[in-house]
Amino acid sequence: MSDPAREGVARVAERSAAGPSGSVDLDLPLDAHLHTDLSPDSDVPIDVYAALAVEHGVDELAITDHLDLDPRGPSYAYADFATRERAVREAAARWADRVAIRFGVEITYQRRYEADIRTHLARHPYDYTIGSVHAIVGSPYDPARLPRFVDGRTLEEAVAPYFDQVLGAIRSGLFDTLGHLDYVKRWLAPYHPPAAFAAAPELYASALPALVETGMTLEVNTSALRQAAHESYPAPWVAGRYRELGGQRVTVGSDAHRRHSFGSGLADGYGIVVRAGFDRLWIRRGAEAADVAIPPGHGPNGSRVPSL
Numbered sequence: 573m574s575d576p577a578r579e580g581v582a583r584v585a586e587r588s589a590a591g592p593s594g595s596v597d598l599d600l601p602l603d604a605h606l607h608t609d610l611s612p613d614s615d616v617p618i619d620v621y622a623a624l625a626v627e628h629g630v631d632e633l634a635i636t637d638h639l640d641l642d643p644r645g646p647s648y649a650y651a652d653f654a655t656r657e658r659a660v661r662e663a664a665a666r667w668a669d670r671v672a673i674r675f676g677v678e679i680t681y682q683r684r685y686e687a688d689i690r691t692h693l694a695r696h697p698y699d700y701t702i703g704s705v706h707a708i709v710g711s712p713y714d715p716a717r718l719p720r721f722v723d724g725r726t727l728e729e730a731v732a733p734y735f736d737q738v739l740g741a742i743r744s745g746l747f748d749t750l751g752h753l754d755y756v757k758r759w760l761a762p763y764h765p766p767a768a769f770a771a772a773p774e775l776y777a778s779a780l781p782a783l784v785e786t787g788m789t790l791e792v793n794t795s796a797l798r799q800a801a802h803e804s805y806p807a808p809w810v811a812g813r814y815r816e817l818g819g820q821r822v823t824v825g826s827d828a829h830r831r832h833s834f835g836s837g838l839a840d841g842y843g844i845v846v847r848a849g850f851d852r853l854w855i856r857r858g859a860e861a862a863d864v865a866i867p868p869g870h871g872p873n874g875s876r877v878p879s880l
C-alpha cells in the first residue's frame with residue numbers, strides 16, 4: 573500500500589543526500605500562507621510541501637488555498653469546501669508526527685461580497701482565515717484596465733480604491749489576518765516604485781490604526797521578494813510603524829504557489845518582524861489562538877540563516 577507522504581519524504585531525502593547542500597534545518601517554526609493544487613494558480617500537491625517542511629525544519633504550515641465569492645473570480649467554485657477540507661485534514665493526519673498542517677483559506681475580500689463571505693464563514697469552519705484584496709475582473713487593477721486607470725492619477729489616487737477595500741476587510745471583522753497589506757505595490761510597480769510608497773507613509777494612515785484597533789493580525793508576506801516589488805508586503809518600515817501604533821499580532825507567510833518557492837523569503841520575513849519589535853508569530857488553530865515564539869537568531873542584525 574503506497575503512502576504518498578512517506579514517498580515524498582523518501583524522494584526529498586534522496587535528493588538531499590545527492591545534492592551539494594543536503595538537508596538544512598532553518599529553525600522556522602511557521603509558514604502561515606501556502607497554496608496547493610487546489611488553488612487555480614498553484615500546481616503543488618500538499619504532500620510536496622509537507623515533505624519540504626520536514627526536510628527544512630518548518631514545523632507548522634497553514635494551507636490557505638484561494639476562495640473567491642465573486643463568480644467572476646478564478647477561485648469561485650474551483651475546489652469546493654469539502655474537497656479542500658478533506659485534502660488538508662487527511663494530509664494533516666498523514667503527517668501529524670512530523671509537521672503540523674492547518675486548514676486555512678485566503679478569501680478575496682470585496683465590499684460587495686461581504687455578506688456572502690460572512691455566510692460562507694459562518695457555515696464552514698476553518699482553522700485559520702486570511703482576507704486579501706486581489707485584482708480580479710472588474711477591479712481597476714485588472715491588467716486589462718490598469719494602464720487607463722493609472723493614467724493621470726497621482727499615487728494617492730491610484731491606491732485609493734485598493735486601500736478602501738483593505739479597510740473594508742479590516743473593519744469587517746471576518747478574518748484572522750490581513751493578507752499582503754500593500755499588494756497594490758505589485759500592480760503599480762511599473763508606474764510607482766516601492767520607494768514612492770515609502771515616501772508617502774500617509775497611504776497607510778487608515779489601514780494601520782484600523783488593524784491595531786480591531787486586533788486583526790498583520791501578515792508580512794514574503795512573496796514580493798521574488799516579484800517585481802522586491803520588498804515584502806508590507807515593507808519593513810510599515811511593520812515597524814504598526815508596532816509603534818500598538819499593533820500586537822503579526823505573522824509571516826511565503827505565499828508559495830510553486831514547489832521551488834517553498835519557504836521563499838521566510839527567514840527574511842522573520843527578520844523583518846523581529847526588527848519591528850516582535851518576538852512571536854500569531855496563528856489560529858481552530859478553537860485555539862496560538863503564539864509561536866521566534867527562535868533566537870532571526871534579528872536584529874539580520875537572519876542567521878539564508879532564505880530557502
Ligand SMILES: [Zn+2]
Nearest residue numbers: 678704751752
Ligand atoms: Zn493573495
Ligand SMILES: [Zn+2]
Nearest residue numbers: 605607678827
Ligand atoms: Zn496567497
